[in-house]
Amino acid sequence: MPTAPINLHAPYKERIHDALHNKNLKTVLNRTVGRMSASRVAAMGAVDGEQLRRQVRQMKEYVLRNLPDLLEQFEANVEENGGHVHWAQDAADANRILLDLARRHAVQKVVKSKSMVTEEICLNDALEGAGVKVVETDLGEYIIQLAGEPPSHIVAPAAHKRIEDIAAVMQEKLDMPPTLDAEVMCSAARASLRREFLSADMGVSGCNFAIAETGTVCIATNEGNGRMVASLPRVYVAVMGIEKLVPSVEDAFLQLQALSRSSTGQQVTVYLSMTSGPRQPLDVDGPEEFHVVLLDNGRSEMLARGYGEALMCIRCGACLNICPVYREIGGHAYGSTYSGPIGSVISPMLAVEASEPEKLPYASSLCGACRDACPVMIDLPRLLLDLRHYYVQQGAPSWLERQAMQGFLKMMQSRKLYEAGGKMGSLGSNLLASFNGGAITHMPPPFSAWTKTRHFPPLARKSFRELWAERMERRKSISGREPGEG
Ligand code: SF4
Structure with missing residues (x-):
């Protein structure tokens, strides 16, 4: 299959889909940017990087x-x-x-x-x-x-x-x-x-x-x-x-x-x-x-909005070369002149021709590799998170997403709800996994977006708190003392 260009004006999901399904693209990207990345590590290591x-x-x-x-x-x-x-x-x-x-x-x-x-x-x-x-x-x-x-x-x-x-x-x-x-x-x-x-x-x-x-x-x-x-x-x-x-x-x-x-x-x-x-x-x-x-x-x-740090970029491309997302989808899938982590930060703010630039801050795993590679130490993950926050405030997430986040917030504020939610999640996910050899292979929308390409592991049967309490109990029964007692 030739490494045909992705249509920059296609919807975000379509661009990503086309890029992910182009095997040659991934091979050539890994070779080219992988080599550049390795050369950067060697060259920075040769001096006090x-x-x-x-x-x-x-x-x-x-x-x-x-x-x-x-x-x-x-x-x-x-x-x-x-x-x-x-x-x-x-x-x-x-x-x-x-x-x-x-x-x-x-x-x-x-x-x-x-x-x-x-x-x-x-x-x-x-x-x-x-x-x-x-x-x-x-x-x-x-x-x-x-x-x-x-x-x-x-x-x-x-x-x-x-x-x-x-x-x-x-x-x-x-x-x-x-x-x-x-x-x-x-x-x-x-x-x-x-x-x-x-x-x-x-x-x-x-x-x-x-x-x-x-x-x-x-x-x-x-x-x-x-x-x-x-x-x-x-x-x-x-x-x-x-x-x-x-x-x-x-x-x-x-x-x-x-x-x-x-x-x-x-x-x-x-x-x-x-x-x-x-x-x-x-x-x-x-x-x-x-x-x-x-x-x-x-x-x-950008300066006035507090994103001046991104203006320190010297356009070296190191953040693109190291980024696991860029290495999977290449530059055209970003739908903007600027791609990779720095492109995801500046495309929504510069007046560039870009298709759905508000989606770009989400095109990152936030692993932090870009920040570590950047010769100007630009905190790209922080800037991406700031932009996500901004778009959430602007109401960019769907109604369903907002309801889910509200529910999650409530659960995190109440111990009872948190523990009950964990129990139900564990029971439900283990039941589903038991029909499919230990992993959840299919989920209904919108979670199906995940299971289309990956399996979902069931939640642990016991929470960390339960495991910890059991451990302390065992210790007490062996030593006859409360844990921490002299
Ligand atoms: S690594 Fe830093 S300086 Fe280089 S392109 Fe990315 S943000 Fe810009």
């Missing part, structure tokens, strides 16, 4: 506390360097700014470096709608653009594709002879992309981080496409969320280290492109114009 996490966390906390000042400092420095800064309240604003620039410079072709923020604002649709050709130049992103799919992972956009799937796409779209040789496929992509770079009028990238004290936009890549995008076309535009700032050059290298080690397990990415302004008279290359679009799109609102 905990110290690195603490330092990055401290720096990002500083950024959030001083965000308005740092943004102003960054803007002043970009303009002093000869660049231009644009403020975009939302996706429509950002796309309008990009389209105006494209029109002003008679742009016919844009080359892009992989960027989640431009996915967030659906920039490609906006540009293509205006007749501008858009070419993604990160290899993974290029492949999924050829396949007509969105990325399924923050760092590895084609993480859901097997080499056979990629070969099929390239044969069809690049007229490449059949092969599974990765080197041959890379060469074909490189040759095609080289032509696009040389004929593009505008380069667009996201931004891994931007340095406030110098007005510098930094993009980390492993293929060098970032620097082609930033230096070959006449105009270069970087789109960045307002939270992407770091105060100083030292902080930039601190974040680069955490990013490289946590995402791909490298000590440092192969390329780091730093752009501080347009080409100067003595420069041999570089864009004639340099623009930065600073995007809010719900970020200020």
Whole structure:
């Protein structure tokens, strides 16, 4: 079965169902993100990983506390360097700014470096709608653009594709002879992309981080496409969320280290492109114009609502790679630009195109692996629980769920009810299990959702309290003393 894309606009349950029933998807995900996860553990273990996490966390906390000042400092420095800064309240604003620039410079072709923020604002649709050709130049992103799919992972956009799937796409779209040789496929992509770079009028990238004290936009890549995008076309535009700032050059290298080690397990990415302004008279290359679009799109609102911690994310993907839910269903099943644990937190709050984003905080086992893997120590399980609480308050759970929770609350407040409930549960579940070899294999709706794929174990015949009382009784009869007596 090919790793066909999940329909992002399908209902939540349908997306999950389709993902769970795609065996190839699980195999390829476990291989790809499993490898990335193991590399992260090794790379963080090669240095004092905990110290690195603490330092990055401290720096990002500083950024959030001083965000308005740092943004102003960054803007002043970009303009002093000869660049231009644009403020975009939302996706429509950002796309309008990009389209105006494209029109002003008679742009016919844009080359892009992989960027989640431009996915967030659906920039490609906006540009293509205006007749501008858009070419993604990160290899993974290029492949999924050829396949007509969105990325399924923050760092590895084609993480859901097997080499056979990629070969099929390239044969069809690049007229490449059949092969599974990765080197041959890379060469074909490189040759095609080289032509696009040389004929593009505008380069667009996201931004891994931007340095406030110098007005510098930094993009980390492993293929060098970032620097082609930033230096070959006449105009270069970087789109960045307002939270992407770091105060100083030292902080930039601190974040680069955490990013490289946590995402791909490298000590440092192969390329780091730093752009501080347009080409100067003595420069041999570089864009004639340099623009930065600073995007809010719900970020200020996140800060105001107390979810600022999620804005410290450096988009390394470590939480996706370790998450048992992501590893089962992949990124498309989340139905949003951002997937995995961090996607489940930010998708309901950012103004991103997402299908049923209020369901995403429940797409987690709350095991805490994401928090332990995160290089910024973001407490993702707490944020997910907060969001669940918020949606409960908004009345998102069904009537039945609310009644069940009310009943559970009453039971937990009364010892008598609690003990009686436990007894009845134990009797009933053991009776049901006795007909099915010791496990409950079928339950009526809504519990059937559980027994469809798992068995339900019967409750213990005796509660812990009863077992404890019996134990104390036995002790007393052996020693003749009350437990605890000298
Ligand atoms: S939440 Fe943490 S682990 Fe997840 S992508 Fe962001 S920085 Fe990486």
